[in-house]
Amino acid sequence: MYSEASCIAVEKESQKHSKKWKKVSVIFTLTIIIFSVYFLSIDTDSDNLANFYEIFIYATNPFIKDTDHDGLSDGYEVYIKTDPRKNWRQQLNEDAIKSALSKYFREQVSQLAKTLKGKTLEETAWNILKWVGENIEYNEQKAKKTVQELNTPLETITLKKGICADYALLTAALLLEAGVNTVYIIVVYTPTQGHVAAAIVVNNETYVLDQQIPPVPYENYEHHLAINGIKPVNKVKAYKISLDERKEPVVTLIDPQHLPQADRKLKYSQLIDIIIKVLRKYNPQLTWDPELKEAARRVLECHIQEIISGKDLECRLLLPPSYFSGVVHTVYFTAMYLSQDFAYYWVSDSMERWFQITIDAKKYTKICIVLDTIKTQKGEKVLVAICLANKF
Numbered sequence: 001m002y003s004e005a006s007c008i009a010v011e012k013e014s015q016k017h018s019k020k021w022k023k024v025s026v027i028f029t030l031t032i033i034i035f036s037v038y039f040l041s042i043d044t045d046s047d048n049l050a051n052f053y054e055i056f057i058y059a060t061n062p063f064i065k066d067t068d069h070d071g072l073s074d075g076y077e078v079y080i081k082t083d084p085r086k087n088w089r090q091q092l093n094e095d096a097i098k099s100a101l102s103k104y105f106r107e108q109v110s111q112l113a114k115t116l117k118g119k120t121l122e123e124t125a126w127n128i129l130k131w132v133g134e135n136i137e138y139n140e141q142k143a144k145k146t147v148q149e150l151n152t153p154l155e156t157i158t159l160k161k162g163i164c165a166d167y168a169l170l171t172a173a174l175l176l177e178a179g180v181n182t183v184y185i186i187v188v189y190t191p192t193q194g195h196v197a198a199a200i201v202v203n204n205e206t207y208v209l210d211q212q213i214p215p216v217p218y219e220n221y222e223h224h225l226a227i228n229g230i231k232p233v234n235k236v237k238a239y240k241i242s243l244d245e246r247k248e249p250v251v252t253l254i255d256p257q258h259l260p261q262a263d264r265k266l267k268y269s270q271l272i273d274i275i276i277k278v279l280r281k282y283n284p285q286l287t288w289d290p291e292l293k294e295a296a297r298r299v300l301e302c303h304i305q306e307i308i309s310g311k312d313l314e315c316r317l318l319l320p321p322s323y324f325s326g327v328v329h330t331v332y333f334t335a336m337y338l339s340q341d342f343a344y345y346w347v348s349d350s351m352e353r354w355f356q357i358t359i360d361a362k363k364y365t366k367i368c369i370v371l372d373t374i375k376t377q378k379g380e381k382v383l384v385a386i387c388l389a390n391k392f
């Protein structure tokens with residue numbers, strides 16, 4: 001039972017309801033839109049990347065600052081053009097080099113780099129390689145693992161140990177922070193393993209900075225690796241790294257054959273001059289005395305015989321009549337590492353290590369040096385006899 005009038009009233013009531021719902025839905029939609037626009041425009045996780053970019057452009061997590069948990073925020077990765085969704089620590093490649101050598105990670109070792117900076121590129125490189133060799137230990141345990149996560153330069157310093165890639169990245173970071181414009185990362189492959197080291201170019205010659213002093217001239221690097229059991233090398237990759245105006249690394253893969261190579265081999269006569277120059281820092285009165293040559297030569301030849309025969313021959317110094325005291329020190333250098341650019345630093349360093357020579361250099365006034373080479377399984381060695389004496 002209903003009247004027409006009540007029917008119209010119901011219809012009106014329902015129209016009213018529908019209008020109300022429409023209004024609610026419009027407001028709701030508008031709120032969603034406004035909220036969405038607002039949400040997309042803000043940077044929820046404060047990584048310098050607005051949520052819009054995180055969701056629609058880079059597919060990163062807008063609530064996690066560092067989506068791939070590799071130590072670099074999403075925004076910073078976009079800034080330096082690395083993949084914010086791929087952890088650089090998993091594999092040494094262009095992205096990993098860019099990340100590990102980013103300004104952000106380099107600044108963490110900047111103070112140390114400043115203390116190692118020398119007056120010349122050679123001195124800086126020497127100081128850095130020496131520091132790394134003395135302070136970082138090879139991480140045998142990590143080397144045995146199937147998955148080896150790369151470390152940042154600071155992490156390697158803090159841990160005091162690392163594998164070859166950690167050494168290379170730390171060395172490269174210190175070089176860049178010490179003001180070296182261009183550094184290289186050299187990757188070599190044998191059928192069973194890989195090896196990584198840093199490198200620089202000095203006087204148009206490439207030197208590999210591989211965990212320990214001295215730097216290795218690039219043309220001798222394969223031989224150096226073979227001595228250390230890394231052979232045969234069947235592939236080499238070289239990355240060139242320089243910094244852009246923002247001080248961020250620009251990494252390019254180059255043909256290793258394009259690494260500069262000049263003949264910077266040290267002449268042995270130059271080695272004698274360098275040893276005298278270094279010893280005169282301890283005693284400026286030292287004068288060259290050719291009369292001691294024969295005596296020094298006899299001791300040197302005796303030492304060579306000792307090495308060849310493996311017997312102790314009790315090599316003694318026999319001084320010429322007019323001398324009242326003297327001593328001979330026999331030292332050796334591996335020939336393939338002797339270069340014009342680093343010999344001075346190597347000799348200085350060696351004299352400090354064999355400090356008895358520097359003590360004796362202060363005691364005597366006459367000096368004479370002779371040298372000879374000897375072939376060993378590990379390559380040619382330069383044997384040097386340093387004779388110091390006093391004359392009546």
Ligand SMILES: [Ca+2]
Nearest residue numbers: 043045047049
């Ligand atoms: Ca963000």
Ligand SMILES: [Ca+2]
Nearest residue numbers: 066068070072
């Ligand atoms: Ca990251």
